[in-house]
Amino acid sequence: MANLQNILYKVHLQEVNGATNIEVKDVQIDSRKVSAGSLFVAVRGTVADGHNFITTAIEKGAIAIVCEELPLMLLENITYIKVSNTSEAVAYIAHNFYDEPSAKLKLVGVTGTNGKTTIATLLFKLFAQLGYTCGLLSTVQNQISNQVLPSTHTTPDAVSLNSLLKQMVEAGCTYVFMESSSHAIHQHRITGLKFTGAIFSNITHDHLDYHKTFDEYIRVKKSFFDDLPSSAFAISNLDDKRGTVMLQNTQAHKYYYSLKNVADFKGKILENALTGLIMLVNDKEVHFRLIGEFNAYNLLAVYGAAVCLGENSDEVLRILSALQGAEGRFDYVISNKQIIGIVDYAHTPDALENVLSTIKKLRKGYEQVITVVGCGGDRDKAKRPVMAQVAAELSDKVILTSDNPRSEDPQEIIDDMLQGLNSAAKRKSKTILDRKEAITTAVEMANKEDIILVAGKGHEKYQDIKGVKHLFDDKAVLQKTFEQLNK
Ligand SMILES: CC(=O)N[C@H]1[C@@H](OP(=O)(O)OP(=O)(O)OC[C@H]2O[C@@H](n3ccc(=O)[nH]c3=O)[C@H](O)[C@@H]2O)O[C@H](CO)[C@@H](O)[C@@H]1O[C@H](C)C(=O)N[C@@H](C)C(=O)N[C@H](CCC(=O)O)C(=O)O
Ligand SMILES: Nc1ncnc2c1ncn2[C@@H]1O[C@H](COP(=O)(O)OP(=O)(O)OP(=O)(O)O)[C@@H](O)[C@H]1O
Numbered sequence: 001m002a003n004l005q006n007i008l009y010k011v012h013l014q015e016v017n018g019a020t021n022i023e024v025k026d027v028q029i030d031s032r033k034v035s036a037g038s039l040f041v042a043v044r045g046t047v048a049d050g051h052n053f054i055t056t057a058i059e060k061g062a063i064a065i066v067c068e069e070l071p072l073m074l075l076e077n078i079t080y081i082k083v084s085n086t087s088e089a090v091a092y093i094a095h096n097f098y099d100e101p102s103a104k105l106k107l108v109g110v111t112g113t114n115g116k117t118t119i120a121t122l123l124f125k126l127f128a129q130l131g132y133t134c135g136l137l138s139t140v141q142n143q144i145s146n147q148v149l150p151s152t153h154t155t156p157d158a159v160s161l162n163s164l165l166k167q168m169v170e171a172g173c174t175y176v177f178m179e180s181s182s183h184a185i186h187q188h189r190i191t192g193l194k195f196t197g198a199i200f201s202n203i204t205h206d207h208l209d210y211h212k213t214f215d216e217y218i219r220v221k222k223s224f225f226d227d228l229p230s231s232a233f234a235i236s237n238l239d240d241k242r243g244t245v246m247l248q249n250t251q252a253h254k255y256y257y258s259l260k261n262v263a264d265f266k267g268k269i270l271e272n273a274l275t276g277l278i279m280l281v282n283d284k285e286v287h288f289r290l291i292g293e294f295n296a297y298n299l300l301a302v303y304g305a306a307v308c309l310g311e312n313s314d315e316v317l318r319i320l321s322a323l324q325g326a327e328g329r330f331d332y333v334i335s336n337k338q339i340i341g342i343v344d345y346a347h348t349p350d351a352l353e354n355v356l357s358t359i360k361k362l363r364k365g366y367e368q369v370i371t372v373v374g375c376g377g378d379r380d381k382a383k384r385p386v387m388a389q390v391a392a393e394l395s396d397k398v399i400l401t402s403d404n405p406r407s408e409d410p411q412e413i414i415d416d417m418l419q420g421l422n423s424a425a426k427r428k429s430k431t432i433l434d435r436k437e438a439i440t441t442a443v444e445m446a447n448k449e450d451i452i453l454v455a456g457k458g459h460e461k462y463q464d465i466k467g468v469k470h471l472f473d474d475k476a477v478l479q480k481t482f483e484q485l486n487k
């Protein structure tokens with residue numbers, strides 16, 4: 001329960017009709033979740049317009065409505081509040097409703113095309129081992145200390161997000177590490193949150209179906225840093241082309257990490273093998289269990305954030321050195337015949353290139369690399385031909401298959417991918433629509449010590465086909481097939 005008047009703090013009100021000195025039971029952006037006493041905020045989405053559900057919300061018991069356009073007929077006993085942007089308004093309202101939870105803990109946000117889950121998860125594990133009670137909001141899962149909650153988005157909607165943060169405060173969390181996706185920044189899911197620090201990993205091609213142009217995608221990510229307070233820290237990747245632009249207008253304290261240039265947090269890779277990385281971190285030699293150059297960047301970002309948060313650098317490196325990455329990120333199983341099956345969430349051209357070039361570097365020379373990959377439906381189509389091209393360029397054999405087709409026809413997604421292949425690339429590729437069959441075929445094709453990469457779905461435990469989530473687990477399928485085929 002909260003007083004409506006109090007939770008409107010910071011909301012740019014344009015018009016108010018009705019009483020504001022009333023108690024609202026909860027805040028909802030989805031009419032289907034409204035019940036007696038709710039405040040319903042009508043948000044304009046990409047599919048529907050919340051304004052069309054105002055009547056339904058009132059029928060279900062909403063007593064107050066926040067909207068951008070007032071309905072023609074105003075009912076007595078209902079309070080109507082007009083604002084210019086309901087997505088922004090609901091973020092402030094949710095923050096107020098849940099008693100400003102982000103101000104009661106140290107909140108660190110991670111943004112960038114790739115590496116968010118890895119960085120946020122490593123920070124969570126590190127700070128838990130340093131002895132703090134922590135929260136995590138990530139693509140793989142949300143966590144309140146040891147309690148694991150399923151995650152539906154990389155960054156939850158403003159109401160769920162503030163509700164989770166409040167639960168974290170109540171559970172005694174002092175640090176929360178969260179991913180801030182570009183969708184979330186753009187849709188104001190994180191507006192009003194008080195960040196202690198923010199991290200930028202990198203920016204490459206993704207989500208242009210949503211943001212339309214790369215410049216707009218950059219602008220949205222940059223706005224996260226522009227909005228930080230001067231008390232916060234902002235850490236960026238100096239080796240990324242947009243690393244400095246990101247922090248150009250921030251008031252926060254700026255720090256950079258780099259493998260190539262002089263920086264606050266400077267790394268140098270001494271060895272990069274399947275057993276892990278050996279790196280110099282600000283001149284201290286450390287062995288890490290994570291694999292690949294891209295993880296060297298993730299580790300530097302984590303190290304930098306921990307130092308900015310006041311932790312002892314030696315202690316941080318000692319703990320980081322023993323940590324494993326996030327589920328489904330360069331996760332591997334080795335068969336009896338020493339075939340290495342790698343499951344990785346690479347679902348962008350850049351991520352796929354990083355994973356495959358890492359695999360190439362780990363090869364002794366004679367093993368073949370077989371890649372099984374697909375692209376998600378209802379997502380950026382421009383990345384499809386490029387992902388196929390990258391897979392073919394850096395693998396000996398490629399099997400194109402389905403990822404999450406969602407509402408699309410799987411064959412059409414693969415046809416888009418095939419556009420990226422020249423005739424030589426086509427000769428080493430085949431299409432097998434069924435993902436399980438594709439993985440099985442890869443295992444059949446593999447000889448002793450070959451490497452199979454199954455890319456795109458990582459930790460996901462389902463395949464979304466026409467809105468139905470069918471159980472599916474890349475790593476389990478790989479493992480089972482190795483056993484069944486006695487490989
Ligand atoms: C494109 C996108 O981001 N969509 C998100 C957006 O939905 P939308 O704009 O399509 O909403 P809509 O369906 O048009 O509905 C508009 C409003 O009407 C309301 N409504 C709708 C129907 C109804 O009967 N009653 C009702 O009140 C809805 O609750 C909503 O508030 O707002 C919804 C509520 O917050 C999100 O659940 C939804 O995420 C969808 C499911 C999604 O797939 N999002 C992905 C693209 C996403 O956000 N991904 C990023 C990570 C990407 C990455 O970095 O890799 C993430 O943070 O997860
Ligand atoms: N720093 C990095 N640079 C480039 N690629 C990376 C980096 N870190 C991880 N990757 C690759 O990208 C994939 C996704 O990594 P991760 O889940 O950490 O990113 P994310 O930003 O959380 O992705 P999402 O946007 O889907 O939530 C990994 O499986 C790996 O292949």
Ligand SMILES: N[C@H](CCC[C@H](N)C(=O)O)C(=O)O
Nearest residue numbers: 347375376379403404456457
């Ligand atoms: N957070 C990303 C995940 C993509 C994962 C991939 N398996 C797909 O379905 O495209 C998105 O929603 O675009």
Ligand SMILES: [Mg+2]
Nearest residue numbers: 116117139154
């Ligand atoms: Mg993620």
